[in-house]
Amino acid sequence: MKFVIAVIIFSVVILIHELGHFLLAKKNHIEVLEFSLGMGPRIISTVKGGTRYSVKLFPLGGSCAMAGEDAEDDSPGTFNSAPVWGRIAVVAAGPVFNFLLAFVLSVIIVGCMGYDPATVLEVTQNSAAEKAGLKKGDVITEYQGYHIDLGKDLYVYSYLNELKEGDTIRLKVKRDGKEQEISYKPDVNVRYLLGFNRSDVNSMTVESLIKGMPLEEAGLEAGDVITKINGVEVPDGNAYEKYIEEHPLSKKPVTITYERNGLEYEAEITPREYRTPVSGFGYNTYSEKTSGFNVLKYGAVEVKYMIRTTILSLKELVTGHLGMKDLSGPVGIADAIGDTYEQSKSEGTLMIWMNLLNMAVLLSANLGVMNLLPLPALDGGRLVFLVAEAIRRKPVNRQVEGMIHFAGLMLLMALMVIVMYNDILKIF
Numbered sequence: 001m002k003f004v005i006a007v008i009i010f011s012v013v014i015l016i017h018e019l020g021h022f023l024l025a026k027k028n029h030i031e032v033l034e035f036s037l038g039m040g041p042r043i044i045s046t047v048k049g050g051t052r053y054s055v056k057l058f059p060l061g062g063s064c065a066m067a068g069e070d071a072e073d074d075s076p077g078t079f080n081s082a083p084v085w086g087r088i089a090v091v092a093a094g095p096v097f098n099f100l101l102a103f104v105l106s107v108i109i110v111g112c113m114g115y116d117p118a119t120v121l122e123v124t125q126n127s128a129a130e131k132a133g134l135k136k137g138d139v140i141t142e143y144q145g146y147h148i149d150l151g152k153d154l155y156v157y158s159y160l161n162e163l164k165e166g167d168t169i170r171l172k173v174k175r176d177g178k179e180q181e182i183s184y185k186p187d188v189n190v191r192y193l194l195g196f197n198r199s200d201v202n203s204m205t206v207e208s209l210i211k212g213m214p215l216e217e218a219g220l221e222a223g224d225v226i227t228k229i230n231g232v233e234v235p236d237g238n239a240y241e242k243y244i245e246e247h248p249l250s251k252k253p254v255t256i257t258y259e260r261n262g263l264e265y266e267a268e269i270t271p272r273e274y275r276t277p278v279s280g281f282g283y284n285t286y287s288e289k290t291s292g293f294n295v296l297k298y299g300a301v302e303v304k305y306m307i308r309t310t311i312l313s314l315k316e317l318v319t320g321h322l323g324m325k326d327l328s329g330p331v332g333i334a335d336a337i338g339d340t341y342e343q344s345k346s347e348g349t350l351m352i353w354m355n356l357l358n359m360a361v362l363l364s365a366n367l368g369v370m371n372l373l374p375l376p377a378l379d380g381g382r383l384v385f386l387v388a389e390a391i392r393r394k395p396v397n398r399q400v401e402g403m404i405h406f407a408g409l410m411l412l413m414a415l416m417v418i419v420m421y422n423d424i425l426k427i428f
Contacts, residue, residue, distance in 0.1 A: 002338030020097030098368035107299035129280030376408020
């Protein structure tokens with residue numbers, strides 16, 4: 001069932017993308033040779049009005065094959081025979097239709113569930129935030145210079161702009177219909193850490209060690225099992241959490257007992273101080289009902305959020321904050337859609353539909369943005385050549401353009417293989 005749902009969502013998103021190319025090609029009198037969903041051999045095919053409509057074996061893509069699209073042929077009815085601005089419209093239509101699909105689905109979601117305003121729900125008593133004048137009920141409209149429309153905007157920008165000690169939080173909030181600015185240096189939360197991650201919340205098995213932290217320096221390794229702290233047994237995660245709550249870690253050394261390959265070892269370590277700035281306020285992450293024009297407004301805002309998040313993720317990838325392991329291809333996305341379906345079943349039919357529609361919005365907006373990247377073989381790469389042609393008033397050498405797009409396609413295919421391999425490793 002999970003696979004079927006993933007295929008349906010993929011197919012709809014890709015079908016709408018290719019439909020954009022198809023409709024604008026017809027509008028500009030360009031002959032469409034084949035309009036297909038999927039890749040590989042045809043399993044269903046029919047010819048109508050000079051166009052072959054096909055469904056292919058592998059539901060991992062689609063195409064709108066136009067006459068003369070990848071050749072120097074400019075005879076009537078071919079892609080190159082259309083005016084340059086018409087060709088630009090044809091190429092841009094795929095991503096634009098993805099954004100339109102995302103908008104329509106977002107309007108449905110907002111109409112049913114509402115939206116999540118960035119409303120302050122609580123302000124920590126005697127905190128720097130309270131002293132600066134922040135109040136419960138304030139609606140945050142700007143954070144650190146970034147415009148905020150939704151609670152999830154605030155989450156994303158807080159995550160991407162991690163506070164450091166000494167930083168100043170700069171907010172704009174709306175209160176009683178008026179906007180005002182609030183700024184303050186956040187309080188600092190001081191904790192003492194051992195420096196390890198557990199394989200499970202209920203387990204005391206070391207999954208990984210934080211480089212340069214006490215346990216790593218003491219020689220512990222992934223797979224070791226911590227059994228005691230200062231002689232007190234911690235058989236599971238609950239016992240560990242209870243011990244830390246009753247005996248907060250400090251600068252005082254502690255004795256860690258751990259097992260490795262059936263043998264017991266001890267290490268005396270000094271917990272490391274970890275200072276974290278805290279904002280001093282909590283904000284809304286739940287949806288509030290809305291109606292009328294606001295449904296359209298916040299439908300557009302949701303699409304804006306998805307597009308902006310995709311662009312920010314690409315920026316993180318380029319700057320090295322994200323790596324290849326963080327990318328997902330069709331296999332990983334299908335798995336995520338399946339997980340969303342399974343996790344939503346306990347919440348009822350409405351939430352299943354809403355969460356799956358939300359995945360479709362994310363996928364559609366993501367596909368639109370990715371296709372507009374100015375890379376060879378993508379719609380964005382083709383647009384670069386077409387815009388250059390419009391400016392120069394003559395086409396770029398078609399043979400050179402074709403070679404560049406072919407090279408880009410090969411690189412994209414290689415990237416897809418790597419990403420799919422990573423997806424399979426993550427799942428299995």
